[in-house]
Structure formats: C-alpha cells, structure tokens
Amino acid sequence: MDLLRTVEELRKWARMNRRFSARVGLVPTMGALHAGHASLIRAGAGSCDRVAVSIFVNPTQFGPNEDFARYPRAFEADCALAEREGADVVFAPTVEGMYPHGAMTFVDVEGLSERLDGASRPGHFRGVATVVAKLLIAAEPDRAFFGQKDAAQVAVLRRMTTDLRLGTEIVVCPIVRETDGLALSSRNVYLSAEERRQALVLSRAVRHIEELAAQGERGASALIDAARAVLATEPAVRVDYVWLVDWATLLPVETATAGTLFAVAAYVGSTRLIDNAVIS
Numbered sequence: 001m002d003l004l005r006t007v008e009e010l011r012k013w014a015r016m017n018r019r020f021s022a023r024v025g026l027v028p029t030m031g032a033l034h035a036g037h038a039s040l041i042r043a044g045a046g047s048c049d050r051v052a053v054s055i056f057v058n059p060t061q062f063g064p065n066e067d068f069a070r071y072p073r074a075f076e077a078d079c080a081l082a083e084r085e086g087a088d089v090v091f092a093p094t095v096e097g098m099y100p101h102g103a104m105t106f107v108d109v110e111g112l113s114e115r116l117d118g119a120s121r122p123g124h125f126r127g128v129a130t131v132v133a134k135l136l137i138a139a140e141p142d143r144a145f146f147g148q149k150d151a152a153q154v155a156v157l158r159r160m161t162t163d164l165r166l167g168t169e170i171v172v173c174p175i176v177r178e179t180d181g182l183a184l185s186s187r188n189v190y191l192s193a194e195e196r197r198q199a200l201v202l203s204r205a206v207r208h209i210e211e212l213a214a215q216g217e218r219g220a221s222a223l224i225d226a227a228r229a230v231l232a233t234e235p236a237v238r239v240d241y242v243w244l245v246d247w248a249t250l251l252p253v254e255t256a257t258a259g260t261l262f263a264v265a266a267y268v269g270s271t272r273l274i275d276n277a278v279i280s
Helices: 005-020 035-047 075-085 124-139 148-163 184-192 193-214 220-231
Strands: 003-004 026-028 050-055 089-091 142-149 171-172 238-245 260-268 271-278
Touching: 003 005, 005 026, 005 050, 005 089, 005 124, 026 035, 026 124, 035 050, 035 075, 035 142, 035 171, 050 075, 075 089, 124 142, 124 148, 142 148, 148 171, 148 260, 148 271, 184 193, 184 271, 193 220, 193 260, 193 271, 220 238, 220 260
Parallel strands: 003 089, 026 050, 026 142, 050 089, 142 171
Antiparallel strands: 238 260, 260 271
C-alpha cells in the first residue's frame, strides 16, 4: 500500500488507474479508524478495482468550541487497518495542502446544511461539503463510500454531487454497532465507563422506533414521543434533537413511509453522539 501526501499525487494515481479502465473508489475519513470504517473499505475493495482511503482531520468542519485539537489521531494504526481491509493507497495531506494560503472558496449546500446536525453545529456541513468536493475533484472516483450513521451528511453530499455534476456515486453502507448496540464512532473513546453505559439509550431509542414502525405505527408525533420516552430513562443524557425526516431534504414529515429517516442526537457528558434508522 502506498502513502500519498499531496493532491497532485492523488490526482496522478487516479488518472493512471483510469487509463487502464480501473474503477476507482474513495473512502473519505478523518482517521481514528474502527470497524465501521473497515466495512467501508471492504465495500470499496469489493466493488472497485482500486481504492484510496483519505485520512484528514478537516479543520473547517469543527466549530470554535469543538474538539478539533483533541480529535483522536492514530495514523500508524489507521494505515495498518486500511491496508488490511484492501486499500491500495492512503491519502494523508496537510492542512496547507488542502487549503492553500488565503483560500476563499467554500461549498455551501443551502438549506440542507442548516438542518439536523447543521442546526446544532453551524458551518459544519459547509466544511464537510468543501473538503469532500476537494477530494472528489482530485480523485474523480467512480464511487465514494460513507456510513449511514452520518445520514444527514450523506443527504448533503448527495445533493452536492448532483448539483455540481461531479459524476461520483455516493454509496451508503449500513451502521456498524458494538455487540451491545452502540453505533461505532471515533468519539466513543471520549466516554467514561458510566457514560458508555448511558450512551446505549440512543440505540435503544432507535431500536424501539424500528419495532413500533414494524408493528404499523407511522405517525411522526407518536414515534418521536416514544423515542423521547426511551431517552428520558437516562436523565444525564441531554437530547439535541429527535426527528423523523425525508432523507433527501431533511425536512420533518408527519407520517413515516418507506425510506423515512429517524434521527437522534444527544450529549453524553460532553460528547455528542448520533444514531439513526431508515424506516422500512
């Protein structure tokens, strides 16, 4: 597995592979890779001829009081995992390499970027859309792989790639969970033992809504109230949002139909966690 450090190297690698008609896949990450990331890399390796994994803690998607400085970083372990799961290259640029001095250009998906996590983290999706656009422009992958856990991010990126005609298919892979149900996240390392126990209330709420929907309950108000009742069993957990939304627009719905997104975000201690389910 090769290590690429500059946009020019990534572009050269991708163009070389396309000359031989190779199908190129990209897995954008911020590092601190876990089994969820591993599933994305395997999906890429299984459906593409060549796969690049980017590792870049993107400063523009963090707010002024968020965890950019202490975001977990484990570069050597990340490279080992990427290689083991089938990556052909790791792209690990510097901040200056991604954002040239004096950079003034950003990508803002209006409307979508202010919903769900965007409402709680102003500017977050602007940073996400900008860095992913840079990666897609550089690598021009046939497919880019993301996890369903970041469902609101997926909606923003689908809209962006459609609007900008970038030509990359956004592939969404299922949420990977711990054996007790907690959705895997790089931020889980922040949790104390007690907070880790409390955090399970998010997956319990998700599972409860899936069960109610399967039994025929489709009213958004009833489902949201049921989810909030589950979340209330852990009073130390501070709920950020609980919504049933159209996954394409992230706008609230009154009735859940096939494909409706149930999404929840909450603070466990100082750590913000998200979880979701797509109604079947």
